[in-house]
Amino acid sequence: MVKVGVAGYGVIGQRLADGVALQKDMELVGIADLAPTLSIRALREKGMPYDLYLVEGADKAQFDAAGIPYKGSFHDLIGKVDVMLDSSPGGVGAKNKELYEKAGVKAIFQGGEKNSVADVFFHGYANYEKGLGANYLKLTSCNTTGLIRSVDCLDRAYGVDRVAITIIRRAADPGDYHRGLTNALQMDKAPSHQALDLMTIMPHVEATGILVHTPVTHGHIITVVAHGKNGKKITRDMALEAFKTHDRIRVVRLADGFLGNASFFRYARDLGNPRGDMYEIGLWEDSIVESGDNIMYAINIPQESVTIPETMDGIRAAMKMQSDSRSATGETNKYLGLGKWKK
Ligand SMILES: NC(=O)c1ccc[n+]([C@@H]2O[C@H](COP(=O)([O-])OP(=O)(O)OC[C@H]3O[C@@H](n4cnc5c(N)ncnc54)[C@H](O)[C@@H]3O)[C@@H](O)[C@H]2O)c1
Incomplete structure (x- = not known):
């Protein structure tokens, strides 16, 4: 099982977490965020299906006051995963990358980061093979x-x-x-x-x-x-x-x-x-x-959810789970139920 973490549980991050949880050959280890946002509060009300880790600068007292449990620090989460999906606000991912590099962990960034944050600018169908084994991928917007x-x-x-x-x-x-x-x-x-x-x-x-x-x-x-x-x-x-x-x-x-x-x-x-x-x-x-x-x-x-499948493909490429686009996108599609409307 490939171990995956999500940094930034906002519009994209919560959907990435759900997407990884649906992939039967991946494990979602946890998510990390800075503040007790509405999405984090909703996560608590749902019974904390995903473990939460706090990034540096998070005010623990605010999480405690809202009754939101956390497992540890961002550093702890990074130490437990093979790949981080970084969906923090545009530009923050480049700073988080320093932590990923130190820990020797792969990462996949979203469209708000500069292309220079990654080794490969990635799309699951158009250039999957370029992402094979890469340490840092950036998804298209x-x-x-x-x-x-x-x-x-x-x-x-x-x-x-x-x-x-x-x-x-x-x-x-x-x-x-x-x-x-x-x-x-x-x-x-x-x-x-x-x-x-x-x-x-x-x-x-x-x-x-x-x-x-x-x-x-x-x-x-x-x-x-x-x-x-x-x-x-x-x-x-x-x-x-x-x-x-x-x-x-x-x-x-x-x-x-x-x-x-x-x-x-x-x-x-x-x-x-x-x-x-x-x-x-x-x-x-x-x-x-x-x-x-x-x-x-x-x-x-559908801007909030369209990049989720290609990000799953990115994990498959970076971790060399499949060697070509056709089989990788096929696995992602199977777990996300894509194409089911044709049946
Ligand atoms: N919203 C969209 O429709 C959309 C679509 C495609 C791509 N994107 C890209 O996805 C990325 C995230 O965008 P979003 O719309 O989900 O943002 P968002 O503001 O909804 O979520 C960002 C989350 O990151 C958290 N955060 C702040 N600082 C952090 C840190 N240092 N480490 C970890 N988390 C931190 C915030 O508290 C927030 O929960 C951006 O690169 C954006 O360009 C967004």
């Missing part, structure tokens, strides 16, 4: 994770040499107050980092794109225009066939009620998924269109 899933899907099936994307980006996660209440769209400077990140992971694809922030919380939407490699046109039928076979892409139709980002959130809640999470991206069948030699489509990114 939520948008890039979902975007690469769909582009890699077409690339593997038919070859892709160029993409252009538009990202309609949610401004905050549900429950965030610190980002303010807004009623405006905001432009980012092009090309968006997701297009540049895609080229880092898939260097054979030329990518560019525009990002627009929107005052919503339930998911991003990305439109993608893709061009087949060597001028080989990808038709609507070809794209649909490839997307339908992918276990991390849920193909949906407007006529069935999937009208937009909020429909996915509602459907996930109706399924009884914890927190209304979806590990898969949504892809509208009705959005797939041809434009000359290009194929165009739109995907929905």
